[in-house]
Amino acid sequence: MTSRHLKLRDYIIYQRRCCATIPIQDVTKQTGITVRTLRYYDQIGLLNPSAKTPGGHRIYSHDDLMRLKxxxxxxxxxxxxxxxxxxxxxxxxxxxxxxNNQLAYVLEEQEKLKQMENYLRELLHSMAFEGEAKGAAVRKLIQLSGRSQESRKKYRKLLFEEHEQKLVSRLPKVNGDDPDSLEWIGLIAQLRKNRDAGPDAPQVQRIVRRILEKTDESFSGEDEFLDKLWKIRKCPEQSAQIGMYPLEPELLELFEQAYEVYLTRQQTQHPEQEADS
Amino acid sequence: MTSRHLKLRDYIIYQRRCCATIPIQDVTKQTGITVRTLRYYDQIGLLNPSAKTPGGHRIYSHDDLMRLKxxxxxxxxxxxxxxxxxxxxxxxxxxxxxxNNQLAYVLEEQEKLKQMENYLRELLHSMAFEGEAKGAAVRKLIQLSGRSQESRKKYRKLLFEEHEQKLVSRLPKVNGDDPDSLEWIGLIAQLRKNRDAGPDAPQVQRIVRRILEKTDESFSGEDEFLDKLWKIRKCPEQSAQIGMYPLEPELLELFEQAYEVYLTRQQTQHPEQEADS
DNA sequence: ATTTAAGATGACGTGACGTCACTTTCAATC
DNA sequence: GATTGAAAGTGACGTCACGTCATCTTAAAT
Structure with a gap:
């Protein structure tokens, strides 16, 4: 017993002098790797400590530490x-x-995560559009996500000519996080909130004015394009196919009515300014 | 026996008429989800098929399909x-x-992957610098990755003034994939390849010329800055601390000698052009 | 009645450990 | 030398979303 104890101490002192034995606690302190993990690495043979005490405690060397790092x-x-x-x-x-293999994998994963980010933003914004209807939003998204974006792009080309492609890119994207898209989403959400107020209510009229201002800001002079877009907007299937979130018919109708009210009021209030503005 | 058979068939026909029973094979065909997975979902209670045959075969409804999607x-x-x-x-x-939770998670993962991409590129480029020495490159990278980038930025501020910060950003980054950085890496690698050719070998002289052209292109007129940079370059520790890959002293010495040879040749060949160019 | 494909069930394996339960060892104190 | 408490050890089970056998049963057709 006594001799064994002395032998052990000598052994450890020898180790300390020669190549600095490091107990498992110090390893975890220096690397942040848990004791369990070190035992696991030992078990699978990834990092066998270069020595053990007669009792079985693991003793690591500086070389082991390097390998561990x-x-x-x-x-x-x-x-x-x-x-x-x-x-x-x-x-x-x-x-x-x-x-290179790992780099390719990392790039691939990044692509996937970007896709996920897009869909998540799209879902969040769709829910902002729709209030709280989860099921409907997901159902539409599933249809969109089933087909790849390729088919959406293809369909866009069928609907719009080249010049108009550029205008489409200026449309608010339902999955965008740019200020423009967010403003559009906010406007639509407000319109939805006041859906029961009637087309001539002052809040609704204010929203219509802001929508028209924003439209003018983005697409002034492109009346033909706006006309075409409006027709597509009225058809939910086509809207979905070009990647625009389909609005419910009632909302569109409300906006149309409110728009007419807005126009007539403009004409009665400023009949001469309307010609050149 | 017979009656049981008939009952089963009637049951299935009834199911088909009422809400369209879907066998498990059709579900896998429509969704691409494997049979094993469907059984697993049933087991954990995520998607229990709405019916089963008396024999225990799973029967899915259209609602089940929706939930599955x-x-x-x-x-x-x-x-x-x-x-x-x-x-x-x-x-x-x-x-x-x-x-929102998931979106935050996705963004976090993207950050991590970008970090991984940077380090992987850095390792690959470092290996291009060093030829084939893996251990050394990794060792240096571990030291760099141990400290956060914060400490590197801090150190940069200590070494350079504000104006020079902008110039530093124009330095070739060892982990960049822009054409500039890649060209620098290529030049250094070529210089390494011809390390034994001597400073006055024509290949080495060509490389020196291209290096000087590139330097002039990026930092013309900033002689003071280049001088400071050159001093740092000669000290491996300081190079590492500002994020530049430390070059071995022999390479730097080779370049210095070759540079002097280049200068003397220039002066003897075009003594009068050197003044205004 | 027999065959045969498809379905069901159960068990084990994956990767990189965390967690719990229980035992042993180390170094120090009495 | 005995005791003690902290730290070390081992072993087993759990994680998550299934894949992969092996074995048995069912459904539908011949």
């Missing part, structure tokens, strides 16, 4: 533990293939 | 099955919290 870095790069083991043990092969 | 969509958005179950069963709560 390499592992940590490569893991942050998204490599799996088996790949890391391969990369670190097979010293002679160069890594460019693995790295 | 919702599940499929939400899963593509990155939600977990338990969350999807919650979202679909608790009908009254709105989804905006979940969606």
């Amino acid at each position: 390499h592992i940590q870095f490569l893991k942050q790069m998204g490599f799996r533990l088996q790949e890391i083991d391969d990369m670190l043990t097979i010293q002679d092969r160069d890594w460019s293939a693995s790295l | 919702h599940i499929q969509f939400l899963k593509q958005m990155g939600f977990r099955l338990q969350e999807i179950d919650d979202m679909l069963t608790i009908q009254d709560r709105d989804w905006s919290a979940s969606l």
